[in-house]
Amino acid sequence: MTNPLVQMRGIRMDGRSDEAWSPIIKGVDLTLNRGEVLGLIGESGAGKSTLGLAAMGFTRDGVRISEGAVSFDGIDLLAASAEQKRQLLGKRIAYVAQSAAASFNPAHTLLDQHAEAPVQHGVMSRAEAEADGMELYRKLRLPNPDEIGFRYPHQVSGGQLQRAMTAMAMSCRPDLIIFDEPTTALDVTTQIEVLAAIRNIVEEFGTAAIYITHDLAVVAQMADRIKVLLKGEEVEEAETREMLSAPKQDYTKSLWAVREFQRPAKPAPAVDATPVISVQGITAAYGKMDVLHDVSFDIHAGRTVAVVGESGSGKSTTARCITGLLPPRLGRIELDGAELPLDYRKRSKDQLRQVQMIYQMADTALNPRQSIGDIIARPVEFYMGLKGRAKRDRVADLLEQIELPADQYYDRLPSELSGGQKQRVGIARALAAEPKFIICDEVTSALDQLVAEGILRLLARLQDELGLSYMFITHDLATVKSIADEVVVMKDGAVVEQGPKADMFRPPHHPYTDLLLSSVPEMDPDWLSDLLRERGADNVGDAATARMD
Template identity: 50%
Template sequence: MTELIRVEDLRVVACGERGEVEIVKGVSFALEQGQVLALIGESGSGKTTIALALLGYARRGCRLSGGVVRVGEHDMLAVSESQLQKLRGNRVSYIAQSAAAAFNPAKKLIDQVVEGALIHGLGSRVELEAKAVDLFRDLSLPNPESIGQRYPHQVSGGQLQRVMAAMALISDPLLVVLDEPTTALDVTTQIDVLRAFKRVVRERGATAVYVSHDLAVVAQMADRIVVLNDGQILEQSDTAPLLAAPAHDYTRSLLAAARPDATIRPPSGIAENTPLLTINGLTAGYGNKNAQGMPLIRVLEGIDLTVRRGQAIGVIGESGSGKSTLARVVAGLLTPALGGLTFDGQPLGGRLSERTPEQFRRIQMVFQNADTALNPMHSVGAIIGRPLKMYFGLKGAALRERTHELLDLVRLPHALAERRPSELSGGQKQRVNLARALAAKPDLILCDEVTSALDTVVGAAILELLRDLRQQLGVSYLFISHDISTVRALCDDIVVMYSGHKVQAGSRESFATPPFHPYTDLLIHSVPELRQGWLETCGATSGTLPPVGARAAVPELCTFLNLCPVRIDGVCNRIAPPRHSLDNGGEMLCHHDGAQLIKTQRGLVVETSGAYA
C-alpha cells in the first residue's frame, strides 16, 4: 500500500507567562492510504494537539516548533498560510467532538455542508448538493433528500454528528481527522454513528485519524493504535495484537478503565433498611399547564422510587429519558405536577420555598460539567468554603482546616486551594465539584452524569473515589448515567428509564442475567466490547421488527413500542403494559413476563462473549 501520512519528530510547545513548555515531545508515526489510525490517551496526553498538527494548525497559546508532518506530497509545517487554507476542508478535513457547537444555527444544513466545497471550487451548487444527498444516504440519515433543508436544532445529536461527517467527506479528502466524534452521544446513538462512519470510510477508501480516550470504541474503528501519555508515544501497534497483549502498563490501565464494572465493586453492608428518600407517583414536565394542572410537555410519568440510607441507586437511560429531570425534582429545581416526595420521614416540598434550610443542606447535587458548575473567578478554597460558611458559620483557621480536610477526602493537594478552576485538569475540577457537595455534610448526593465528560481513566478514578467516600461517610447516591457499565460499578440497585417511564428496576445482581426489558437489553448490547468485530455483530439479534397495526387511543401505551423487537400486534399497540415482579426480585413494565423474555435472551449470554458478566 501507499504511505499517505508521515509524522517525524513532531514537537509542539505551549507559550505562557513562564516561557515555553513542550507538550508534544518528538512524536513519529506513519499511515498508509485507506487505513484508520487511532490516537488514544487520557486528557492532556496530546492526542488532539497532534491531530490538529495534521492540518498544520496549533491552538491559541501553542506553536508547532519542529518536525515533519507530511500529508500526501504536502509538508503541513512548511507550506504557507495561504496554501494551508487551500488544503484545509479540501485535502484534509476535520470532524469535531461537538457538532452542536460547530454549526451555524441560522443556516440550513445543506448550505453548511456544501459551503467549503464551493469555496474550494470543487463543483457547482447543484452537483455538490446532489453529492451531499448521496452522503446523507450513505451515512444512514433519515429522509436524505430533505434533511438538508432543516436547521441544526431540528435534528438529533447523532444525526448532526453524521451531517458533520458529510461536510468533511464531500471534498473527497486525502485525510479525515475525527476528534472524539461520539464521546457526547448516548451509547445506542454511538453505535449508529460508528457504523455509519466505518462503512463510509471503508467504502470510499478514505484515510482517517481517529482521536479517542476509549479503547473499546477504537477497537471497532482502527487498523493501528498509537498510545499517548504526556505528549509521548508509549506504544504503537496494529489493533489486534495491542488489544491481545499490550506491552505498556499504561495501555493495560486503559483496557481496565474501558469496563469499570469489571474492576470496581460497590461496598457491601453499607445500605440500611431505613428509607431516606421516597418518591410516590411522580409526574413532572415543562411548559404551560392545562386545565388539569398538567404540563404540556411531560417528562416523567408515575415514578415510584425509594433510596435507603447508605444506598446507591443508579438511574440509566438515553438523553430525554427523564433521568436528569428526576434529579432536578429531588433537588427542588423543578416542581412536580403530581406525586409526593418524603425525605427522612418528613414531606419534601416541590418548591425551594417549601423546604427547610436543613433539607437544603442534606441534599446536594454534583453536576455533569464542572467547567460550568465552578465559578471561574473564585479560587478552589473559596468555592469549597462557601457552603462551610453558609451552613456551619466557619471562618479563619477553622475554615482553612475544614477545606484541607475536604481536599484530603477527594484526594487533592492542599496547594490547589489557591488555584482557580482554569488551572486544573478535568478530573481535578470534578473532584472540587464533589468536595463542594461534601462540604455540606449531605445525606444524599445527586450525581448527574459526573463521569460522562471525563476520559475513561479519570472517570474510573472518580468512580473509585465515590465508592470509597460512600464507605467512609455512609452517604447515599442517586447516580445518573447513560452507561450501564458505569452504574454497575458503583450502585446497589439500578433503575432503567425510557421516555419518562421506569421500565425496569432491580438489584445490581439482577442485571447480570436475563430477563431484561427489551430496552434494557438494547442498552446492555450497546456498550462497546474490547474486541474487533463487535460493531458488526452487536444488535444483530433484534432482526427485523415485527409488524404492528395502528395504535389504539390509549395514552399509557408502551413508549418503546416502535423500537421493540418482541412487540406483539394486537396487544402492545392496544393495551397499556402491566408492571410485574420478576423472580430475581426486580420489576418490569412489559407485556412479556420474565419467562418469555428469558427464552429470547438466554442464548445471547453465550453469544456475546461476556456482555452480561
C-alpha cells in the same frame, strides 16, 4: 502504493500560555498509508487533537509546530503557503469535529454547507454537489435524505448531524479524513449508528483516516492500527488486535484495567427499612409540557442508586425535583419517611442540608474567584454555624477526606486545579453540609477514565465511612456496573425498569435496557460487526429505538 499518504517525523509542538511557550507534543512520528485507519488514543491533554490537526498542516491559535516535518502525498505541508494548504483542505484532507452541533454554522442549511467545499474548490457545480450530498445522506442512512439537507442544524438531532458532517467531509472524496472524537458527545444507542455509518463509508471509498478518541472500545471497532499518546509522547503503537490482546506498556495496561473496578455487592436492605429518599409518583412539567411521568423509586441508607438513560430521558429533571428546584406537579417526596415540601423555598435549613448535589461540570460549578478553602467554608458556616478557627479546621478535615492536603490547596483558586481535583472539591463542598443523601449528576462523564475511576473510588470510600446514600445519574453503563447497588432505567421521562444491579445485568431485560446494554462498545474488535449482524440492518439506533415506542 509504496509511499505513505501521511508522514510525520519528529513532530514537536508548543502551546502558548501566559506569554511563554511550553511543549505539548514532544517528538512524535506518525505514518499513515492509503486507505488505512489509524486510531489515536489518549487522555485529554495528551495532544491527540493537536497532532491530528497538525497532520492537516493546521494549528489552532496559540499553538505552533516548532520542529519536525509533515508531508501529505509528497507535499511538504509545513513549507506550503497558506494558499496551497487551503487548496488541499476540504478537497483532499477533511475534518470531522467532535461536536457537530457546534461545528455546523447555525445560519445556513446542511446542504448549503455540504456543497460549499466542492463548489469553492471547483470539483462540482452547485447542482451536482447537492445531488451528491443527498446520495451521501442516503448512504449514511439519514432519514429523508432528499429533504434533510434543506434543514438548519438546530432542526436535526445530534446523531444525524454527526452523520451529515461525515457526509460533508466526504463531499470532495478526500484521501484523508481526521475524525476528532466524533461520537464522544452522543448517547450509546446513537453512537452505534454513527460508528457503523462512518466505518461503511470509509471502507466504500477507501479513504484513509485518523480516528481520535479516548474510548478504547470505540477505537477497537474503527482502526486498523492504534497509537497511544500520553502527555504529548507516544507510548506505543501496534495493530489493533495485537494492542488489545497484548499491550506492552504499563500505561496501556492501566487504561485497560479501569473497566475492571467493581464494588463488592452489599446485602439487600431490610424489607421494612425506611428509605432515606422516597420518590413517589412524581410528574413534572416545563411550562405546559410534562417531562416526567409518574416516577417512583426508593433510595436506602448507605446505598447507591444509578439512574441511567439517554440524554432527554429525564434523569436530571428528576434530580431537580428531588432538590426542590423544579417542584413537581404531582407526587410526593419523603426524606427518612417524612414528607419534604416540594418547593425548596419551603424546606427547613435542616431539610436542605440533608440533600446535596455534585455537578457534571466542576469548572462551572465552582466560583472561579473564590479560593478552594472559601468554597468549602461557605456551607460549613451556613449549615453548621462554624466560624474562625473551628471553620478552618473543619475545611482542612474535608480536604483531607478528598485526599487534597489542606496546607497545599486551601488558598488555591479553582483554575489552578486539574479537572479531577476540581471534582473532588465539589465533593468536599457537598460533604461540608454533612448530608445523608447526595445527588451525583454525571460527575465522571467529563473526566478521563483513570481520573474518573479515582473519583468513583473516593465516592465509594466516603459511602462506607459516612453511610451516605447516592443517587448516581449517568449515561455510562460501565460506571453503573462499577458503583451501583440498584439501577433505575429511564426513557422519555418515565421509569422503564428498576431493580438490584445483579438483576439488571442478567437477562431477561426490558427491551430498552437490552438495547442500552448491548450498545455499550466492548473491547472486542469484532463487536460492532457482530452486533450489527445480530440486530440486522434495519435494527440499528433510530430504528431500534422507534420500534420500542
